[in-house]
Amino acid sequence: xxxxxxxxxxxxxxxxxxxxxxxxxxxxxxxxxxxxxxxxxxxxxxxxxxxxxxxxxxxxxxxxxxxxxxxxxxxxxxxxxxxxxxxxxxxxxxxxxxxxxxxxxxxxxxxxxxxxxxxxxxxxxxxxxxxxxxxxxxxxxxxxxxxxxxxxxxxxxxxxxxxxxxxxxxxxxxxxxxxxxxxxxxxxxxxxxxxxxxxxxxxxxxxxxxxxxxxxxxxxxxxxxxxxxxxxxxxxxxxxxxxxxxxxxxxxxxxxxxxxxxxxxxxxxxxxxxxxxxxxxxxxxxxxxxxxxxxxxxxxxxxxxxxxxxxxxxxxxxxxxxxxxxxxxxxxxxxxxxxxxxxxxxxxxxxxxxxxxxxxxxxxxxxxxxxxxxxxxxxxxxxxxxxxxxxxxxxxxxxxxxxxxxxxxxxxxxxxxxxxxxxxxxxxxxxxxxxxxxxxxxxxxxxxxxxxxxxxxxxxxxxxxx
Amino acid sequence: xxxxxxxxxxxxxxxxxxxxxxxxxxxxxxxxxxxxxxxxxxxxxxxxxxxxxxxxxxxxxxxxxxxxxxxxxxxxxxxxxxxxxxxxxxxxxxxxxxxxxxxxxxxxxxxxxxxxxxxxxxxxxxxxxxxxxxxxxxxxxxxxxxxxxxxxxxxxxxxxxxxxxxxxxxxxxxxxxxxxxxxxxxxxxxxxxxxxxxxxxxxxxxxxxxxxxxxxxxxxxxxxxxxxxxxxxxxxxxxxxxxxxxxxxxxxxxxxxxxxxxxxxxxxxxxxxxxxxxxxxxxxxxxxxxxxxxxxxxxxxxxxxxxxxxxxxxxxxxxxxxxxxxxxxxxxxxxxxxxxxxxxxxxxxxxxxxxxxxxxxxxxxxxxxxxxxxxxxxxxxxxxxxxxxxxxxxxxxxxxxxxxxxxxxxxxxxxxxxxxxxxxxxxxxxxxxxxxxxxxxxxxxxxxxxxxxxxxxxxxxxxxxxx
Ligand SMILES: [Zn+2]
Numbered sequence: 020x021x022x023x024x025x026x027x028x029x030x031x032x033x034x035x036x037x038x039x040x041x042x043x044x045x046x047x048x049x050x051x052x053x054x055x056x057x058x059x060x061x062x063x064x065x066x067x068x069x070x071x072x073x074x075x076x077x078x079x080x081x082x083x084x085x086x087x088x089x090x091x092x093x094x095x096x097x098x099x100x101x102x103x104x105x106x107x108x109x110x111x112x113x114x115x116x117x118x119x120x121x122x123x124x125x126x127x128x129x130x131x132x133x134x135x136x137x138x139x140x141x142x143x144x145x146x147x148x149x150x151x152x153x154x155x156x157x158x159x160x161x162x163x164x165x166x167x168x169x170x171x172x173x174x175x176x177x178x179x180x181x182x183x184x185x186x187x188x189x190x191x192x193x194x195x196x197x198x199x200x201x202x203x204x205x206x207x208x209x210x211x212x213x214x215x216x217x218x219x220x221x222x223x224x225x226x227x228x229x230x231x232x233x234x235x236x237x238x239x240x241x242x243x244x245x246x247x248x249x250x251x252x253x254x255x256x257x258x259x260x261x262x263x264x265x266x267x268x269x270x271x272x273x274x275x276x277x278x279x280x281x282x283x284x285x286x287x288x289x290x291x292x293x294x295x296x297x298x299x300x301x302x303x304x305x306x307x308x309x310x311x312x313x314x315x316x317x318x319x320x321x322x323x324x325x326x327x328x329x330x331x332x333x334x335x336x337x338x339x340x341x342x343x344x345x346x347x348x349x350x351x352x353x354x355x356x357x358x359x360x361x362x363x364x365x366x367x368x369x370x371x372x373x374x375x376x377x378x379x380x381x382x383x384x385x386x387x388x389x390x391x392x393x394x395x396x397x398x399x400x401x402x403x404x405x406x407x408x409x410x411x412x413x414x415x416x417x418x419x420x421x422x423x424x425x426x427x428x429x430x431x432x433x434x435x436x437x438x439x440x441x442x443x444x445x446x447x448x449x450x451x452x453x454x455x456x457x458x459x460x461x462x463x464x465x466x467x468x469x470x471x472x473x474x475x476x477x478x479x480x481x482x483x484x485x
Numbered sequence: 486x487x488x489x490x491x492x493x494x495x496x497x498x499x500x501x502x503x504x505x506x507x508x509x510x511x512x513x514x515x516x517x518x519x520x521x522x523x524x525x526x527x528x529x530x531x532x533x534x535x536x537x538x539x540x541x542x543x544x545x546x547x548x549x550x551x552x553x554x555x556x557x558x559x560x561x562x563x564x565x566x567x568x569x570x571x572x573x574x575x576x577x578x579x580x581x582x583x584x585x586x587x588x589x590x591x592x593x594x595x596x597x598x599x600x601x602x603x604x605x606x607x608x609x610x611x612x613x614x615x616x617x618x619x620x621x622x623x624x625x626x627x628x629x630x631x632x633x634x635x636x637x638x639x640x641x642x643x644x645x646x647x648x649x650x651x652x653x654x655x656x657x658x659x660x661x662x663x664x665x666x667x668x669x670x671x672x673x674x675x676x677x678x679x680x681x682x683x684x685x686x687x688x689x690x691x692x693x694x695x696x697x698x699x700x701x702x703x704x705x706x707x708x709x710x711x712x713x714x715x716x717x718x719x720x721x722x723x724x725x726x727x728x729x730x731x732x733x734x735x736x737x738x739x740x741x742x743x744x745x746x747x748x749x750x751x752x753x754x755x756x757x758x759x760x761x762x763x764x765x766x767x768x769x770x771x772x773x774x775x776x777x778x779x780x781x782x783x784x785x786x787x788x789x790x791x792x793x794x795x796x797x798x799x800x801x802x803x804x805x806x807x808x809x810x811x812x813x814x815x816x817x818x819x820x821x822x823x824x825x826x827x828x829x830x831x832x833x834x835x836x837x838x839x840x841x842x843x844x845x846x847x848x849x850x851x852x853x854x855x856x857x858x859x860x861x862x863x864x865x866x867x868x869x870x871x872x873x874x875x876x877x878x879x880x881x882x883x884x885x886x887x888x889x890x891x892x893x894x895x896x897x898x899x900x901x902x903x904x905x906x907x908x909x910x911x912x913x914x915x916x917x918x919x920x921x922x923x924x925x926x927x928x929x930x931x932x933x934x935x936x937x938x939x940x941x942x943x944x945x946x947x948x949x950x951x952x
Contacts, residue, residue: 057570061790063563063671064550064572066704098786098832100809107789154794283832285841288676288783290705 020215021250023243024223025172028207029185031164031195032141033076039140039162040067040110047201051146051155059160061105066289073138073162074293076194077117079303080164081136083188083310086121090295092137094287099280103143103154111139111165113284117293123184131181132169139163158202164194170209170220175239179232182206183334187311190336199231206235211256212246221246222256226263226270238263242270314339322352331360338364341375348379351386358382362399371403378402381409389413389420393466422469424476427460430468431480434459445481453477488513488541489632489685489949493692494715496541496635507540511584514542518586518633526608527618527628530555531587542586543578544628544637548595549680550669551575551585558671559593559603559621562791562798562816572669573704574638574680574697581696586634589624593818594788595640595673597621598648598889599880602820607877610652611948612915616874619649619889622683626653629683632949636684636693642673643776644869644893646681647905651869651918654907654946656939658682658690658932661925662900663708666701672787674780675706677897685946687906687936691718694928713929720933724758727862732763738891740872742911747868750908750919754866757941762861768854769895771847776894777887778831778844785828791816823883848898855899864934865922867892869905873915892920902928904935907944916944 035045041058058065081088095113116137122130143159145152166185172178186204189197197204211223226242229235241263246256260279261270309317311333318329318339333339342359349355355378363373381398384390390398390413398412405412413419421427434456435442445452456477460468488496488510499505515535522528529547545551548558550568557563571579579585592602600608600623608623610616611631618627622639626649629637639646641659650657659681670680682693692715699712730751736744755761793799793812800811817825831840858865869892880886896903902925905918921938923931 060795062569062796063556063558063566063790064548064568064667064669065570066668066706068703068705096786098789100789100792102792102794102805105790105795107792108786281834283786283829283834283837285782285786285832285837286845288674288706289672 021212021247022215023173023239024170024211024213024220025174025178025239026170026209027166027168027172027178027181028209029166029182030141030205031080031166031185031189031197032203033073033138033162033164034193034195035070035072035076035162037070037072038160039070039073039138040160043160045161046157047203049157051153051157054157055159059105060156061107067110067287069290069293070162074117074295075299075303076192077136077138077162077164078295078300079192079307080166080189080194081118081121082300082303082307083192084121084123084133084136084166084185086118086133086136088118088295088300089115090297091115092117092293094290094293095284096287097139098283101142102152103145103156103159105143105156105159109140109142110287110290112137123181125177125180129171129177131171131177134167134169136164136166139165170211175236175243178208178239179236182232182235184312187334187336191308191310191314193308202230205230208235208239208242210239210242210246212243212250221250222258224256224258224270225260227260227273229263231265234263234265237265237268238270241268245270311336311339318342322346322356324352324356328356328360331364332356335364335367338367341367341373344375345378348376349382351382355382362396366400366403371400373399373403374406377408384409384413388422388469388471390418391420391466391468391470394418394420418467420469421464421467422472424472427464427468427473427476428480430460430463431456431473431476434463435480442481453481456481486513487949487951488635489517492686493541493635493689497539500539507538507584508535510540511535511542514586514632514634517631518542518628521611521631521633524609524614525611525618525627525631525633526606527589527624527631527633528587529557529559529590529603529605529624532585535584538579538584539582541583542634543583544586544589544625544634545575546591546595546622546625546637546639547588548591548640548671548673549575549638550671551588554585554588556588556671557605558595559591559605560816560818560821561604562812564604564798566797568669570669573666573701575669577697578638578693586628589622589628589637589639591624592621593821594671594784595621595642595645595678596784596820596824598644598886599875599877600624600649601877602818604818609877610874610915612654613874613913616876616915617652619652619870619874621645621649622657622681623649625683626650626655626657629653629685630655630946630948636682636689638693638697639681639683640670640673641679641681641893641897642677642780643890643897646683647869647893647896647903647918647920648889650683650905651907652874652916654910654916654918654944654948656684656687656690656904656906656935657918658694658904659896659902660694660698660928661708661902662897663706664698664712664902664926664928666704666707668701668703672783674783675787676783677776677780679897685949687904687932687939688719690904691715691932691936694718694932708926710926718929718932719936720929722930722934722937725760726758726864726934727760727762728754728864728866729762729764729858729862730866731766733765733767735766735769736868738871738888739868743868743870743872743917746909746911746917747919750866753941754938757937760862764858764861766858768851772851772894772898773887773891775844775847775851776890776898777827778840779848779898781824781828782832782841782844783828785825785832788817788821788825820883851895851899855895855901859924863923863927863930867895867920867922869893869918869920873911873913873917896920896922901925902931904931906935906939906942907946908942909944
């Protein structure tokens, strides 16, 4: 049996105010070439000046990933020609990275080791049009953390878990939005196959630009099959760089080993060694927030949630925080969790937000039997879009639940009168028709009928004629 | 009044006392420039009229950026480049009131020792216009020596300030690496480059040094050590002072005449109360190799940005690769191409350890050695150049040009401050200068010592005698 060996290389943009080596704004989505200056455009005579905020964020990320932070690290130049690389080299770290030897732990206790974490500058963005290539230098010089794993990953699922884990860590620590759609987080993978149990690694290929979670899985699955087929037919895998065509769902050859760049790394003479003080590390350790996996465990412990629910709630930092805020107003965490992981999350994904106290109030209203669950969802939506309180919405829409026995009895009697045949059948034993009567009553009360009360009245009314 | 022969300090005093106007000062030098520049070709860009400042004209090597002015680096590739910002060193001079006379000629990207490798024609030595002024700051040295400017800024990567100063009979000073901000100095070899000062006297060099040096937040390699003010720089050098000088093989590469002059220089120092100690400098033998490895490696990377994409020359082509090839083929001169190729080679994978790695370890070794050497004496004296200025076109072999730097590169490899002061004239009537080096950041004592020697030597720059 052949089994895959996978290593990942991930770039994460660090959420600093200014770029890594100049004072230009680090901001996504601004009009092209508005956040630029002589330094990040590589004008002659300009020099880089390190932004310590970038070092701080990268160190925070490194510590959250259990890395050993090097008290002295160095910058290096990676030389290659490309139009979106103004200096003709990228300032990165090579021999002595900021941090090394980290790991994350999978659910089953398996560790994925992290070889290194270093900081470097991003390049500009080439925009290929029919009339030629345009370059936006806004991104040029934005600080990045590059994280390289050991080849410890043995399936696309583990790879996906790792990447999602990393994204959560980045968001929780405030290091980055890590939004793959915006290119805040980008991933390359190294993949090879070897005989199960064997120590001897196969020849690997590098798959570049796996820029969504979906693409990562798809590309790895495809590449495993591709390599398998070749090996099973007695062929050989070549050391090469491959791209992923997301439309066709296939990987394709980008360049072979012979065409590989010689980056001619050498120490960056314009920057002194990066030396960290113990107090610097301590300060970052002290400011380390609760990480997603810690929060998950706490939610399970404190609120009695199951792992799956805790995971869903903590996948997005904001949702987890929202849940915890709302618990203060509504003391049934499990019920709240159900609402949060479904309705609230759905609204949140559409960019709609709800105030914790409003949700708390709404759920209490439901508990008091003044509003049906169904109607509560509608109210919730309007709360999110208008920001109004649930009471006001209910008043405006005349939505409160009908718990008036007399009113409901009138409706039930109407239904019985109009459906003698069904009443007949019910009374003869076709009890399944209860659903029809309930549905009919809900229709006529626009879903406002108090279900418990309705059940009771219906049961009595249908019994009467038996 | 001959403003070439009085100090900056004195000119400013006269201006303060309203005995002369900035305009008079400016015009004095402008007349010299008008008269001599056609023969010397020291400038690439000239400022025609005085429009601001104290009228004391400054030559700025054309690899130092001044906002709104062309900065060509003596290269076609930057022929039309107008800088959008100013170098820190120039900013400080401007804030101090100095007036720009122009941007001076240089070997393309400061790569050369004769100013012959300029895309804008060679600069000629004002002592003998058949000869080179040295390089790469040849335009700056020639302009100062001929009295066209009061002083000039140059850059010194392997001797590019001191060697032309020696050829032109003026003072050339390269401070400790990290003393003067490199922000706005177009990089040749970043770990060796340092802005230097060329003037007719050590005193004026000190004046400019006190203004332009010191910590700059825009250059992370500048030192935060305080810089002595002009009033604090010049001190009394107590006797006996200690100095060291090379013995044995080391001077082998120098001409007979330079060797003879050097030994009378040493005798003079002893006669002045110096305790001289000969030292074996044979460990410096590999400096030339180390220097050309490190310098070219860094240059190959520093010059990658001239690609036709954002500024400077751009050759038309349909494919990106062709655009790169054509732009760089057309834009760079022979010597620059040679160095880019050499530098690219020594950094290539598989060769790094053999070349660049060794270059770096040699520098560490050299620094340690220099530390030891300075235990023997405070000042190290060396010739500046192996011989006097050579004729234009005489050096065709690049290696023989590289060997021009044999006495100057230690200061760059080790980061030490070094000054060249004129000593005497050769039989042919050409200036010969000698170097003095001292420990890192010991510039105040180095300048004080040099001024003491300068007074004793009493070298006469006949070019500025009558003006
Ligand atoms: Zn910038």
